[in-house]
Amino acid sequence: MSIALSIAASGMAAAALRLQVSASNVANALSFGPLPTAKNAAGFPPAYIPLRVDQTDAAGGGTTATVRTALPSYVPIYDPTAPYADDRGMVAAPNVDLAKELIEQMLARYTFAANAKVASVDSQMTGSLLRITT
Numbered sequence: 535m536s537i538a539l540s541i542a543a544s545g546m547a548a549a550a551l552r553l554q555v556s557a558s559n560v561a562n563a564l565s566f567g568p569l570p571t572a573k574n575a576a577g578f579p580p581a582y583i584p585l586r587v588d589q590t591d592a593a594g595g596g597t598t599a600t601v602r603t604a605l606p607s608y609v610p611i612y613d614p615t616a617p618y619a620d621d622r623g624m625v626a627a628p629n630v631d632l633a634k635e636l637i638e639q640m641l642a643r644y645t646f647a648a649n650a651k652v653a654s655v656d657s658q659m660t661g662s663l664l665r666i667t668t
Contacts, residue, residue, distance in 0.1 A: 537595055538656040544596030545649035551599045552587045553642035556635045559584045559604075563630040568618035569610060570626070578618040581626035583607045587638075604629060 535543075567581030568574070584604040592598045606629055614623030 536656055536660065539653055541596040542649040542652040542656065544592060544598070546646050546653075548587070548589050548597050548599035549642045549646035549649065551601065552589075552645070553639055555585045555587050555601055556638040556642065559628070559630045560632065560635050563628055563632060563635075566611070566613065566616065566625050566627050567608075568616075568626060569608075569620050569624055572618060572620040572625075574620075575618055581608045582628040582630075584628050584630050 562582035562584075565579075565582035568578050570580075584607060585601050586604045587599050588602055589597050589599045608626035609629050610624045611627045612623050613619055613625045616625045619625050
């Protein structure tokens with residue numbers, strides 16, 4: 535595998551992970567739960583904990599993507615009808631910004647496409663080189 539193809543493959547893997555994490559955040563954006571300090575939190579699942587992807591340069595080229603918890607993971611919102619609401623009617627809502635998630639998904643799409651184009655051009659260049667040497 536060429537260096538260019540290896541770098542492109544790592545970029546495509548990072549983009550796929552970014553899309554997967556963002557889709558999970560969007561799907562669970564309304565998964566509320568009790569505040570950690572709520573007295574009646576027992577028996578109720580906690581609020582969804584959103585994730586984020588941190589991408590860093592890899593030694594020798596390419597990129598490495600790691601998934602981390604987004605902080606703060608929840609924001610208190612007022613919902614006195616929830617059975618797990620605290621004395622003030624507050625519950626924990628996942629700290630998911632749908633506009634930010636849309637941007638993350640678009641970024642993943644364009645990053646994947648750009649890296650796929652690099653892989654395609656690398657394949658064409660390798661094919662051309664092999665035709666020249668034979």
